[in-house]
Amino acid sequence: MSESSKDAFFVQQVEHWYQYHQRPLPWRQKPTPYTIWLAEIIFQQTRIEQGLSYYLRFIKKYPELPILAKAEEDEILRMWQGLGYYSRALNLLKTAKILTERGGDFPHEVQELMSLPGIGPYTAGAIASIAFGQRVPLVDGNVTRLFARFFGIESPVNHPNTIKIIHSKAEGLVNLSDAPSNYNQGLMEMGSLLCKPVKPSCNECPLSQECSAHHNNKVAILPLKSPKPQKSNRYLYYVFIEKDGKIAVHKRDNQDIWKNLYQLPLLLDTSSIYEKTEFELRHRNLEKMSTIRHILTHQILHLTIYRAEKFFDQNKKKEIRYVETSLLGELAFPVPFQKFFEKILT
DNA sequence: CTCCTGATAG
DNA sequence: CTATCAGGAG
Incomplete structure (x- = not known):
């Protein structure tokens, strides 16, 4: 098959497959710029099963953009907790406020969409294509994987040059479609449901007869990725202070992990093994309530929570807030703290 | 390069 | 139980 007829085959098969196999997801019933935007932000770096209940709670509480724009940041973070x-949550609120101030309409153009907080090339393309029907290419992780396999792209897909190749391929293909929005969604849906990372369903895939990886027995090794950076250790020491049924907490800043979420009063945050050892020696008389290992993308967090009567760091004392145990659920905490509270306050 | 978490494989 | 994987923006 020639390259151009292979491309036409590809587009036609994707559109046809999507017509019969798309999942009935909530934002597909009646897509509006607002619902598409909200869904795309929630599902960035997040699998459908993991984010679906969040989407449903958001759309119920904030059915329209201006309602979302009026929400408090702490409330949004509480909704986003976990x-x-x-x-993403902070940028969601920023963009809602910006757009509402400008009159409440989403821009139609990719470039303008990309100037909004939290909207990058993918999300801008998704809104332009799905909500406004524009003929623009749409490349997410699913599309990258499917392209790497179907077209036999063997350079690492996280390299800038490979990304460029995939984008220009995506652009060429979307131009062959007579329903760009459905074609784009079909592509991602096929990547997600058939061309899965492990154990892809090639036998059910209408593209397999022309798929490079399928023919060359490379499905399992494509796409190629360059190795991930190694994780560093980070040691965090907290105190659990309970006074008159209230717990001492304070808010993190937005310069680091867990942006603007709450945590227990922090005594030490270090990556130095020496500082860690010295600190533990100095506080060996304190009761260790809990030690938690929590793994992020680039670091392994070692949390230690001591029980204490009062907070002894006078410099940070003014940042501490005492919250009723029953009201802890109103504040957003990182997952390790949620689990800690569940264990302690049953 | 940095940000997070849950699912699943070993 | 530990390790690996998946998913875009700044």
């Missing part, structure tokens, strides 16, 4: 990548 989803991870908390800057």
Whole structure:
């Protein structure tokens, strides 16, 4: 098959497959710029099963953009609690406020969409394509994987040059479609449901007869990725202080992990093994309530929570807030703290 | 390069 | 139980 007829075959098969196999996801019933945007932000770096209940709670509480724009940041973070990548929640609120101030409409153009907080090339393309029907390419992780296999792209897919190759391929293909929005969604849906990372369903895939990886027995090794950076250790020491049924907590800043979430009063945050050892020696008389290992993408967190009567760091004392135990659920905490509270306050 | 978490494989 | 994997923006 010639390259151009192979491309036409590809587009036609994707569109046809999507027509019969798409999942009935909530934002597909009646797609609006707002629902598509909200869904795309929630599902960045997040699998459908993991984020679906969050999407449903958001759309119920904030059915329209101006309602979301009026929400408090702490409330949004509480709604986002447990989803991870908390800057997404902060940017969601920022963009809602910006757009509402400008009159409440989403821009139609990719470039303008990309100037909004939290909207990068993929999300801008998704809104332009799905909500406004524009003929723009859409490349997410699913599409990258499917392309790498179907077209036999053997350079690492996280390299800038490979990304460029995939984007230009995506652009060429979307131009062959007569329903760009459905074609784009079909592509991602096929990547997600058939061309899965492990054990892809090639036998059910209408593309397999022309798929490079399928023919060359390379499905299991494509796409290629360059190795991940190694994780560093980080040691965090907290105190659990309970006074008159209230717990001492304070808010993190937005310069680091767990942006603007709450945590227990922090005594030490270090990556130095010497500092860690010295600190533990100095505090060996304190009761260790809990030690937790929590793994992030680039670091392994070692949390130690001591029981204490009062907070002894006078410099940070003013940042501490005492919260009723029953009201802890109103504040957003990182997952390790949620688990700690569950254990302690049953 | 940095941000998070849950699912699943070993 | 530990390790690996998946998923875009700044």
